[in-house]
Amino acid sequence: MARDSRELCHLTSDAAKVPISGVERPAKGRCAALPKIVSLFSGAGGLDLGFKEVGYSIAVAIDSGDAPIRTHRRNFPRTKAIVGDLTELQPAGVLQHVKEKLAANQRIGVIGGPPCQGFSRANTNSHASDPRNELPALYLEIVRELQRTYIVEFLVFENVLGIRDRKHADTYKALVDGMTGLGFDVCAKELCATDFGVPQYRRRIVLLGMRRGQGYPPVRPRKRKGVETVRQAIGTLGAPAFFEYGLLAEDIPVHPNHWTMRPKSARFINPEGHSGDGRSFKRLSWNAPSPTIAFGHREIHVHPSGRRRLSIYEAMLLQGFPEAYVIEGNLSEQVTQISNAVPPPLARSVASAVKLALNRG
Numbered sequence: 001m002a003r004d005s006r007e008l009c010h011l012t013s014d015a016a017k018v019p020i021s022g023v024e025r026p027a028k029g030r031c032a033a034l035p036k037i038v039s040l041f042s043g044a045g046g047l048d049l050g051f052k053e054v055g056y057s058i059a060v061a062i063d064s065g066d067a068p069i070r071t072h073r074r075n076f077p078r079t080k081a082i083v084g085d086l087t088e089l090q091p092a093g094v095l096q097h098v099k100e101k102l103a104a105n106q107r108i109g110v111i112g113g114p115p116c117q118g119f120s121r122a123n124t125n126s127h128a129s130d131p132r133n134e135l136p137a138l139y140l141e142i143v144r145e146l147q148r149t150y151i152v153e154f155l156v157f158e159n160v161l162g163i164r165d166r167k168h169a170d171t172y173k174a175l176v177d178g179m180t181g182l183g184f185d186v187c188a189k190e191l192c193a194t195d196f197g198v199p200q201y202r203r204r205i206v207l208l209g210m211r212r213g214q215g216y217p218p219v220r221p222r223k224r225k226g227v228e229t230v231r232q233a234i235g236t237l238g239a240p241a242f243f244e245y246g247l248l249a250e251d252i253p254v255h256p257n258h259w260t261m262r263p264k265s266a267r268f269i270n271p272e273g274h275s276g277d278g279r280s281f282k283r284l285s286w287n288a289p290s291p292t293i294a295f296g297h298r299e300i301h302v303h304p305s306g307r308r309r310l311s312i313y314e315a316m317l318l319q320g321f322p323e324a325y326v327i328e329g330n331l332s333e334q335v336t337q338i339s340n341a342v343p344p345p346l347a348r349s350v351a352s353a354v355k356l357a358l359n360r361g
C-alpha cells in the first residue's frame with residue numbers, strides 16, 4: 001500500500017512581508033473571490049481540471065503542443081488556451097497573453113508542471129545538464145514577471161520524485177530558494193494517487209508556495225477514498241476500436257478515446273503463456289491499482305484480459321478523468337497526454353486545500 005504523503009516545509013518569518021498594491025483584502029473570515037489561474041505547461045489539463053472542479057476559473061493555459069491545447073479548448077472552452085513554447089515566448093510574452101485576459105492588479109495563482117522526462121527515474125540517462133531541466137528556472141522567471149502586474153497569491157509546481165534526487169539537487173534547491181525569494185512560503189508534498197481515490201500507483205512531488213505574510217495556514221491536501229482497483233474503473237467496459245488509418249472518432253464505441261493499437265504480437269493470442277511483467281508487456285491485475293500510467297510510444301500497459309493493450313479511454317479512467325472528458329490528437333499524441341497528466345482527483349485535493357488556506361488567511 002501507499003505510504004503516507006510526506007511533507008517538507010520551507011517556511012520563512014513574516015518579517016519579509018510582501019506589500020499589496022491596488023488590491024483590497026477581504027475582512028478576516030470572509031471569502032474573497034478565488035484567484036484566477038494561469039496554467040503553464042498545461043498539457044491535457046489534468047492539473048487544471050482539479051482546480052476547475054473546486055471553483056477556480058482557469059484564465060490562461062499555455063503549452064507548446066498543438067494537440068494538448070486542442071484538448072484544453074475542448075474541455076475548458078472559457079479559457080484562453082495558447083500554443084506557445086515558453087522558452088520562445090519568454091516571461092514578457094506570457095505576461096502579454098495574460099494581460100489580454102485579465103485586468104492588472106488581480107489576484108492570480110500560477111500552476112504547472114514542466115516536462116518531467118529530464119528528472120524521471122525511469123529515464124536512466126537523465127542527467128543534470130538536460131536542457132529540459134532549465135524549465136523550472138523559466139517557471140520562476142515567469143512568476144517574477146507576472147508579479148509586476150498581478151498579485152500572485154500562490155504557486156503550484158508538480159513533478160516526478162526524481163527532481164529531488166541527488167543529481168538534480170542544485171536544480172531543486174534553486175527552485176525552492178527561488179520560490180522563497182519571490183515571497184512565498186514553500187511546502188513540498190510527496191503524494192500518491194492511490195491516496196486520492198485513483199486506482200493507480202503514481203507518486204508525484206507537489207511544491208506549494210503561499211504568498212508570505214498573509215497568515216495562510218499550512219496547505220494540507222486531504223486524502224480521500226474512491227476507486228481502488230482496475231476492475232472498479234474499467235471492469236464493465238466493452239471492447240475498444242483498434243487503430244486503422246482513416247478511423248473516425250464517430251466509429252469508436254462508447255467514447256471517442258476508446259481505441260488502441262491493434263494487437264499483433266503472439267503474446268496476445270496466448271497471454272497465459274507469458275509472464276506479463278515485462279516493460280513492453282505489463283499486464284494489469286483486475287483487483288489491484290494500475291502501475292504508473294506513463295507509456296512509451298509502444299508500451300501501453302496490457303489489459304487484464306491479456307488480449308490487447310489498454311485503450312486511451314481506459315487509461316483516462318485509471319488516471320481518474322471523468323467520463324465526459326475527451327482527449328484530442330492522433331493515437332500517439334493521446335498516449336503522451338494521458339501519460340503526462342496529473343490525476344484530476346489528486347489535483348482536486350491540492351486545489352481544495354489551497355482554497356481552504358486562502359479562505360483562512
Ligand SMILES: C[S@@+](CC[C@H](N)C(=O)[O-])C[C@H]1O[C@@H](n2cnc3c(N)ncnc32)[C@H](O)[C@@H]1O
Nearest residue numbers: 041043044045046047063064085086340341342
Ligand atoms: C508534464 S506535462 C503537463 C501535464 C499537465 N499538468 C496535466 O496535468 O495534464 C508537460 C507539458 O509541457 C509541455 N511543454 C514542454 N516543453 C514546453 C515548452 N518549452 N513550452 C511550453 N510547454 C512545454 C508539453 O507539451 C507537456 O504537455
